[in-house]
Amino acid sequence: MESKTAILIIYTGGTVGMIKDPETGSLKPFNFEYLFQHIPVLERMNYHIDYHTFDPLVDSSNMKPSFWVKLAGIIEEKYEEYDGFVVLHGSDTMAYTASALSFMFENLNKPVILTGAQLPLDLVRSDGRDNIINSVEIAAAKKDDIAIVPEVAICFENYLYRGNRTSKFNAEHFEAFLSGNYPALAEVGVKIKYNRNYIQKPNFKKLKVHDKLENNVAILKLFPGITQCAVESLLNTQDLKAVILETFGSGNAPTDGWFLDALKKAIDRGMYIYNVTQCKSGTVEMGLYETSADLEKMGVIGGYDITTESAIAKMMYLLGEGYKREKVIALMRESLRGELTKQ
Numbered sequence: 001m002e003s004k005t006a007i008l009i010i011y012t013g014g015t016v017g018m019i020k021d022p023e024t025g026s027l028k029p030f031n032f033e034y035l036f037q038h039i040p041v042l043e044r045m046n047y048h049i050d051y052h053t054f055d056p057l058v059d060s061s062n063m064k065p066s067f068w069v070k071l072a073g074i075i076e077e078k079y080e081e082y083d084g085f086v087v088l089h090g091s092d093t094m095a096y097t098a099s100a101l102s103f104m105f106e107n108l109n110k111p112v113i114l115t116g117a118q119l120p121l122d123l124v125r126s127d128g129r130d131n132i133i134n135s136v137e138i139a140a141a142k143k144d145d146i147a148i149v150p151e152v153a154i155c156f157e158n159y160l161y162r163g164n165r166t167s168k169f170n171a172e173h174f175e176a177f178l179s180g181n182y183p184a185l186a187e188v189g190v191k192i193k194y195n196r197n198y199i200q201k202p203n204f205k206k207l208k209v210h211d212k213l214e215n216n217v218a219i220l221k222l223f224p225g226i227t228q229c230a231v232e233s234l235l236n237t238q239d240l241k242a243v244i245l246e247t248f249g250s251g252n253a254p255t256d257g258w259f260l261d262a263l264k265k266a267i268d269r270g271m272y273i274y275n276v277t278q279c280k281s282g283t284v285e286m287g288l289y290e291t292s293a294d295l296e297k298m299g300v301i302g303g304y305d306i307t308t309e310s311a312i313a314k315m316m317y318l319l320g321e322g323y324k325r326e327k328v329i330a331l332m333r334e335s336l337r338g339e340l341t342k343q
């Protein structure tokens, strides 16, 4: 008998699985039998589908690296049993989780597709049904018995994006994510059209899970008028090891002496400063303007077109690995999981 493609759906929490408590009127998580009630077509898909529910379920605003470790651990444990994984997750921090998982999984050769919804499944107009069905279809898709999307990706509304290239940009529209610097891996219409040239190729090596994540990292978003006190207090945070510096345009920052001094002192103390742009599309080009030339000279590392979500997850991963400083810096500049394009 032909064995069916096996998919594991992991529910972590978020709007997609919430139902309105008739007594209190607030949203609470459902159990999985309920999923079949709302998407009966799942039973008709010719796959073997199993479920795993996290306990406790979390609104993704409560997502933490310790939870990513748990999630990665489940996928690692079930990796041989299933052909693909669908992770139901709140959309608010989905891009962070997708980025983190992408770094945690080295040699991933199976699909890990994150999805969710803007409206809970029990609402008539919920976008969750289509998102889940499309994600299962993508997680199961194979060509010549090889997964078509062997990477961590986000499937939302009509697109499949590389997980570590996405940002949530809309809190209301069903089209909630964008990938400003990398083309969609697939477009979902009457057919699911895969952009095979942009999808990672499998390497058939054994999965390796990196589960030591460094928490002592922070994001510093620049704005006109940012004060010396605010910058210095962040950079002087006890035990802080790395800062994602969200700069203007192509990687530019103020040239005030106090600002450059504060960064230089932090770098001299051993801190890593990773320069990412606040723009949703485009790349950091250190040295293009005088406003980034000083940064480059003092040792700020340019992140090219990496997203902030991906940059913070990458730093957690790299620092967790305990590499020497030169190696961390070299890897910050490289694409490890397709998260950046060097110009």
Ligand code: ASP
Pocket (backbone or CB within 6 Å): 013, 014, 015, 016, 058, 059, 060, 061, 089, 090, 091, 092, 093, 116, 117, 118
């Ligand atoms: N607050 C919810 C969450 O991120 C929103 C959603 O699921 O889309 O968990």
